[in-house]
Amino acid sequence: MTSGRQTVNTKFMRIEPKPLGRYPWPIRLFFRKQQKTYGRILEPGLLWGRSPWVFSTVALLYGALNRKASPIPAQLRALVQVRVAQINHCSFCIDLNASLFLARGASLKKLRAVSHWQESALFDERDRTVLEYVEAVTHSGRRVSDDLMVRLKGYFDDDAVVELTGVIAFQNLSAKFNSALGIPAQGFCDVPKKED
Secondary structure, three states: OOOOOOOOOOOOOOOOOOOHHHOOHHHHHHHHHHHHHHOOOOHHHHHHOOOHHHHHHHHHHHHHHOOOOOOOOHHHHHHHHHHHHHHOOOHHHHHHHHHHHHHOOOOHHHHHHHHHHHHOOOOOHHHHHHHHHHHHHHOOOOOOOHHHHHHHHOOOOHHHHHHHHHHHHHHHHHHHHHHHOOOOOOOOOOOOOOOO
């Protein structure tokens, strides 16, 4: 990692990242991990990094929610994150989470159906219940009904419902942050026009 400036698409970003050498060294260690994991430093990280305490806390929370031992299966977490990102119009989040969804075994056809999941036969009852919960939590003015919670508990125990709610809440935080600051997609998920 150099101490210079990463090439960033700032065409739409409302706040520019600092030169890498101006971030505290612990934050640069997180950047190094992002570079190893994703092949590049994530543009939201560069902006979160302007507030090192907040960045560190957000990074630790994301790591806890995205751990391999999570009671929420990895593909389902990615599905949740894609849908929350769509609702919040976060192009960066859609891009990154769509690539994770596909990498975790989802089909391109299913990815394309996420925004209209109610009309698609590609989603099983668990997916549908989770997506209904995602929308109830994410849309302002909606409430989570007792019936929905009972159906959700048919698939998850209380601890898993807490984690699922945490994933939804975190993705809302992330998507709203990225959308407000105009963070663009980074090209993680180049979805072809037609499925082969």
